[in-house]
Amino acid sequence: MDKSMYAIVVENLTKVYGKGETAVTAIADATFQVRPGELVAILGPSGSGKTTLLTCIGLINEPTHGTVVIDGAVVADGGWHGGIDLKRMRREKLGFIFQAHNLIPFLTALENVMIALEINHLTRNEAKGRATELLASLNLGHRLNNYPSALSGGEAQRVAIARALANKPKVILADEPTAALDTENGKNVMALLKKLAVENHSAILVVTHDHRMVEGFDRIFQVSDGRIIDEHNKVAAGRDHVG
Ligand SMILES: Nc1ncnc2c1ncn2[C@@H]1O[C@H](COP(=O)(O)OP(=O)(O)OP(=O)(O)O)[C@@H](O)[C@H]1O
Ligand SMILES: [Mg+2]
Numbered sequence: 352m353d354k355s356m357y358a359i360v361v362e363n364l365t366k367v368y369g370k371g372e373t374a375v376t377a378i379a380d381a382t383f384q385v386r387p388g389e390l391v392a393i394l395g396p397s398g399s400g401k402t403t404l405l406t407c408i409g410l411i412n413e414p415t416h417g418t419v420v421i422d423g424a425v426v427a428d429g430g431w432h433g434g435i436d437l438k439r440m441r442r443e444k445l446g447f448i449f450q451a452h453n454l455i456p457f458l459t460a461l462e463n464v465m466i467a468l469e470i471n472h473l474t475r476n477e478a479k480g481r482a483t484e485l486l487a488s489l490n491l492g493h494r495l496n497n498y499p500s501a502l503s504g505g506e507a508q509r510v511a512i513a514r515a516l517a518n519k520p521k522v523i524l525a526d527e528p529t530a531a532l533d534t535e536n537g538k539n540v541m542a543l544l545k546k547l548a549v550e551n552h553s554a555i556l557v558v559t560h561d562h563r564m565v566e567g568f569d570r571i572f573q574v575s576d577g578r579i580i581d582e583h584n585k586v587a588a589g590r591d592h593v594g
Contacts, residue, residue, distance in 0.1 A: 352384075355423040358522055358554030359385040359408060364417035364427075366403050366577075377403040379577040380417070385570075387521070387552035390545060392565050394558075395574030401558045404574065405524045408556070409447050410437045421445070422521045442470060446520035446553075448528045452511035454499040460486060460510045461495040467517045485513040489539060505532045512540055516547060523547065523555040530561065541567060 354360045366378040377400045385391055393401050406412035408419055410426060419427040422444050426435050441447075454463050464482035469475065486495060489509040499507050508531045515523065523544065529537035545567055547553045557568070565571065571582040 354420050356386070357384040357420070358387045358389075358422055358552075359383075359556075360418070360420035361408065362418040364404075364407060364419060365415050366400075366407055366412065367415045376577055378407065378414075378579075381577075381579045383572070383579060383581060385554045385556070387554055388548050389569045390548045390555045390557070390567070391570045391572060392557055392559055392568040393572045393574060394560075394565075399574040400577040401574050402526055403577075404579070405447075405526055405556060405558060408522070409445055409524045410441050411447075443518070444521045446515035446518065446523040448512050448515045448523070448525040450526050450530070452499075452507045454507055454510055454514075456499050459496050459498055460491060460502065460506075463499070463510055464513045464517050467514045471518050482513070482517065485517060486510065488543060489513055490536060505536055508532065509536065509540065512543075516543065519547065519551045519553065521553055523553050525555070525557045527558050527560065529559065537561065 362382050364378055364381040365376065368375045368377055381404065393404065395401050403412060407414045407427070408421070413431055414427045416429055417427070418425065421440065424440070425432045426440060431437065455466070458466065461479070461482055464485060465478040468478035468481055473481070483495065486492060489512060491506060491509055491513070494502060494506055499510070502510065508528070512528060525544070529540050532540060544555050544557065548555050559565070573580045573582050
């Protein structure tokens with residue numbers, strides 16, 4: 352397999368929390384690939400391992416076993432790959448949308464998005480232009496100068512989404528990004544993710560409970576007790592997937 356043609360390659364990924372009798376296997380021997388431009392929904396019951404899967408791919412949670420390759424670079428290989436600069440990889444390749452928004456309280460909505468761009472060396476004017484455009488596309492054009500404390504939950508979540516997408520990352524990981532949003536804003540967020548997948552060839556994994564959002568995805572991964580079944584690719588999953 353030519354791993355460089357995939358945005359994400361996961362091989363025999365296992366994550367065990369704790370040790371001995373209290374150990375929990377949150378992800379068990381997962382194997383799959385995601386191509387640039389693919390939009391993948393991750394479905395599964397509470398506690399099945401969805402967030403663990405995203406955080407292992409997102410370089411936040413160290414895998415116990417197995418391999419993770421992001422945009423051709425081996426990042427984990429039975430634990431973190433030696434010499435990998437995790438911070439830099441996260442900043443340059445990944446966009447993470449968490450359940451809680453994590454905005455910086457003393458920066459405005461606009462500045463919260465600009466900072467992600469300035470960290471990656473855009474000038475202040477370039478950052479301002481792109482951040483303004485992104486926020487407007489998420490129906491936040493009238494909230495640019497508000498601080499997070501003056502935003503509704505859904506507005507703050509959309510600012511966090513704009514920040515995660517600002518650098519057009521190769522891999523976007525989203526943990527229930529539309530849960531706090533009304534139907535219209537949920538649809539806007541999904542449309543924006545779809546647009547990034549198509550125009551920027553980003554690979555996008557979205558954990559969702561929201562069955563209204565599932566149409567429009569290219570593939571669906573069903574997670575059950577830490578095992579991942581590729582619903583739209585069951586023949587290949589049976590061949591490639593151990594267990
Ligand atoms: N830091 C941790 N330490 C120990 N066990 C953990 C930790 N994080 C998660 N787990 C356990 O791992 C399993 C998978 O958890 P995970 O958070 O990945 O599930 P999830 O599918 O995201 O659930 P939800 O839909 O409720 O967000 C659960 O049994 C959970 O209790
Ligand atoms: Mg979760």
